[in-house]
Every structure is written in C-alpha cells, then in structure tokens.
Amino acid sequence: MSNGLVIAAVDGSEHSLEALEWARRAALRHGAGLLVAHVLSDSAQLYAGRRSSLHDASEPLEYADPVRDRVRDLLAAAPERPAEVRYEALEGSVPEALRVIGAETRPLALVMGSRGRGGFAALLLGSNSRAVATTAPCTVVVVPRAERAPGAGAGAGTGTGTGTGTGTGGTVVLGLHTAETHDDVLAFAFAEAAARGTAVQVVSAYPVPPSPAVAPLDTPFTVITPEELVGDDGDTAPAERDTLRAQQERLAPFLDRHPEVPVEQAAVPGGAAERLVEASRSAALVVVGRHHPRRSLGALMMGSVANTVLQHAHGPVAVVPATHDEPV
Structure with a gap:
C-alpha cells in the first residue's frame, strides 16, 4: 500500500x-x-x-x-x-x-x-x-x-506493542497457498511490511498422511530464512522441502521489488489456519486471500482458511480479494 x-x-x-x-x-x-x-x-x-x-x-x-x-x-x-x-x-x-x-x-x-x-x-x-x-x-x-x-483506561490497547489492538510491532504474517494465492495478496503483505519496517513471515501448509507421528498443533513450527533452505540430503521431509521451494519461487518477484523486507519461511503439516491464528497473537497483521477465483461463485464465498482466521484471530487480519479474474 x-x-x-x-x-x-x-x-x-x-x-x-x-x-x-x-x-x-x-x-x-x-x-x-x-x-x-x-x-x-x-x-x-x-x-x-x-x-x-x-x-x-x-x-x-x-x-x-x-x-x-x-x-x-x-x-x-x-x-x-x-x-x-x-x-x-x-x-x-x-x-x-x-x-x-x-x-x-x-x-x-x-x-x-x-x-x-x-x-x-x-x-x-x-x-x-x-x-x-x-x-x-x-x-x-x-x-x-x-x-x-x-481498570485500564479508555486509551488502553492502542499502544505500539505487539498483539491485539492497533500496535505496529511484530511481523506481517502471510498465509500462502503456493499454487492458489493471488499475487494481490502477496503484494499487500510486502507493501505493509515495507511501510512498517518489519519482516514478512510466510506460512504454508503441506499435506501429510494420517499418522501417530504427526506433530500436534500446539508444537511450535520452525521458521527459516531463505538462506537456510535444506538440500536434498537434509533431514527435512520431502513435502516440507518442496513447499519451501515453491514458496521461494512465488516470493522471488516480491523480494526483487522489496529487497529491504526480510522474509521468514515456514511450512507446516496439515492445515495453515490454526498456525495463522496462533501467529496472530504477536503479529502486527495477518494477511490472507479471500478465496480462490476458480473455486468460488464470484465474491459470495470465503475460503476456509480466511474464515477460520477471521473467526479466531487475536490481532488484526487483512482479507485480500483477487482483483483480476485469473489467478497466477
């Protein structure tokens, strides 16, 4: 913006x-x-x-x-x-x-x-x-x-700290589906982070088969920088590694436009909504796309991730519609 x-x-x-x-x-x-x-x-x-x-x-x-x-x-x-x-x-x-x-x-x-x-x-x-x-x-x-x-006064909750209210602290958290999220959503998140002088934390989910070994939702997810991406011989699960690489491909044009904005990447198993809600406790802003243009009836539906984050977030949430007919 x-x-x-x-x-x-x-x-x-x-x-x-x-x-x-x-x-x-x-x-x-x-x-x-x-x-x-x-x-x-x-x-x-x-x-x-x-x-x-x-x-x-x-x-x-x-x-x-x-x-x-x-x-x-x-x-x-x-x-x-x-x-x-x-x-x-x-x-x-x-x-x-x-x-x-x-x-x-x-x-x-x-x-x-x-x-x-x-x-x-x-x-x-x-x-x-x-x-x-x-x-x-x-x-x-x-x-x-x-x-x-x-006992807090009427002005409480409008400071500059992180968490709820109108504060400017914390990162801008972006919920990114690497194959579906429209460029408009990424552009909004990066512009907001640039204006705040903060980082963009990108959260994407990857599918996992049902297994007792799947980490519970309250387990903290790992946040990495682009330089820390593991190679094929790393310990990271292939689905997670592929998701992080797909993130990098989607983020590349925005990193070129906003070299001053640090980026943190996170790939989580299962669904992203719960992770985004948890991240909203300390984020300056959570940014999500409203829906996938090809999967909804115009503007009359909201995606499940956006809906869950809006219903349960602890801080401000930006819901960004796609302004073009075709997704990237």
Missing part, C-alpha cells in the same frame, strides 16, 4: 473506534488520506427520509450524529493526523453501504472492528464484519478489540 485512501468504518462502538485508530496509523504509514464512514442508524435514515418527503422547514437540517462528534474529538486529540481527513454519513444496510463506498473509492484498505453495536458479546466476529470481508471489492482489515487489564 502507498498513498491513496484508507477507510475506517465506525458506528461509535469501542470495536469500531479501535479500528479507527488502526486506520489512522495506517494512513500515516502509507501517506494516505483517511475517510471515516458511518452508516447511519435506522432511526437517522427514517428521519432524513421523512424530512425530505414532507419538506418540513421547521425540522433541523441535520439529524444529530453523536458518532461524528465522537470521531472529531478523537481525531482532534490524536498526536498526528493524516493530511486529508473527511467524514461521510452513509445510508442503507451496513454491508451494502460499505461495499458501495469501497467500490467507488478503491481504498488501500477498508478497516472495521470485529463487532459493532449490534453484535452479540459471545461472538468474536459480527455478521456485518463477516459480510463486508466476504463481499467488499477491496482489502478489508478486521481489528478485534484489544484485551484490556482490569
């Missing part, structure tokens, strides 16, 4: 306001503008429609928008603001309104909280967040609410 626009979707909930802070920092990192989008409540939309249809001049021109006022106060108190900041009140359903503004502006990313005001407390991912991540024509970053210590 560089220049352009970052959209923060807000509804006044703590989840969305932490997403706003993440979006503010992202816009600063990339030299981008910040658009704060608020889909008006049903009552606000009904009021606007009533005033428009009745032409009642005695009614105020604008419906009171406490979310806009809160956003202005938070941005005014922020240590730094992007050069361009604007606020837009949207009408319609939340998923459709955000899908439309994403299509119209083609932002670097549309950032939203994992749950809004209408979400159930027991759910890690709200229906609106899932719907937007599934259908938006742009990258969607879902920011889960930061874990706060008892």
Whole structure:
C-alpha cells in the first residue's frame, strides 16, 4: 500500500473506534488520506427520509450524529493526523453501504472492528464484519478489540506493542497457498511490511498422511530464512522441502521489488489456519486471500482458511480479494 485512501468504518462502538485508530496509523504509514464512514442508524435514515418527503422547514437540517462528534474529538486529540481527513454519513444496510463506498473509492484498505453495536458479546466476529470481508471489492482489515487489564483506561490497547489492538510491532504474517494465492495478496503483505519496517513471515501448509507421528498443533513450527533452505540430503521431509521451494519461487518477484523486507519461511503439516491464528497473537497483521477465483461463485464465498482466521484471530487480519479474474 502507498498513498491513496484508507477507510475506517465506525458506528461509535469501542470495536469500531479501535479500528479507527488502526486506520489512522495506517494512513500515516502509507501517506494516505483517511475517510471515516458511518452508516447511519435506522432511526437517522427514517428521519432524513421523512424530512425530505414532507419538506418540513421547521425540522433541523441535520439529524444529530453523536458518532461524528465522537470521531472529531478523537481525531482532534490524536498526536498526528493524516493530511486529508473527511467524514461521510452513509445510508442503507451496513454491508451494502460499505461495499458501495469501497467500490467507488478503491481504498488501500477498508478497516472495521470485529463487532459493532449490534453484535452479540459471545461472538468474536459480527455478521456485518463477516459480510463486508466476504463481499467488499477491496482489502478489508478486521481489528478485534484489544484485551484490556482490569481498570485500564479508555486509551488502553492502542499502544505500539505487539498483539491485539492497533500496535505496529511484530511481523506481517502471510498465509500462502503456493499454487492458489493471488499475487494481490502477496503484494499487500510486502507493501505493509515495507511501510512498517518489519519482516514478512510466510506460512504454508503441506499435506501429510494420517499418522501417530504427526506433530500436534500446539508444537511450535520452525521458521527459516531463505538462506537456510535444506538440500536434498537434509533431514527435512520431502513435502516440507518442496513447499519451501515453491514458496521461494512465488516470493522471488516480491523480494526483487522489496529487497529491504526480510522474509521468514515456514511450512507446516496439515492445515495453515490454526498456525495463522496462533501467529496472530504477536503479529502486527495477518494477511490472507479471500478465496480462490476458480473455486468460488464470484465474491459470495470465503475460503476456509480466511474464515477460520477471521473467526479466531487475536490481532488484526487483512482479507485480500483477487482483483483480476485469473489467478497466477
């Protein structure tokens, strides 16, 4: 990502306001503008429609928008603001309104909280967040609410440390299927790592036959650098070795474009989703592709890895759609 626009979707909930802070920092990192989008409540939309249809001049021109006022106060108190900041009140359903503004502006990313005001407390991912991540024509970053210590103030969870919240520490973790993940996903991950001055950790899975010898999921996986790839005479399993080599082939063009970005490679047996969820505890961002273009009905489905990571991640997740019809 560089220049352009970052959209923060807000509804006044703590989840969305932490997403706003993440979006503010992202816009600063990339030299981008910040658009704060608020889909008006049903009552606000009904009021606007009533005033428009009745032409009642005695009614105020604008419906009171406490979310806009809160956003202005938070941005005014922020240590730094992007050069361009604007606020837009949207009408319609939340998923459709955000899908439309994403299509119209083609932002670097549309950032939203994992749950809004209408979400159930027991759910890690709200229906609106899932719907937007599934259908938006742009990258969607879902920011889960930061874990706060008892008695922590309203500003807790928005520091620069690793883990949950809006921090900039940690690596950018990329979930890569070497044969299916679109180049757009890799490009986003490398651009984000370059802007943060951090490494990209690439996680790919390889199939293994059922066996009691398969390592349990809580066993730490080995992370290597490209220079540490083993040869044919090494102890690494052939499937793992082949996966690491396939990773290198896919990563080569991006290493050429971003020589300043260190890369760590990891190949794990079985599925990648659980490993990505675990990595999200300390990652600055986990990046996954939304789906394989040839295996889904347009933008109406999400791959199992992206779905699992979104549902269970401990930190921000970027879901990147393929912007071209054909995969690489």
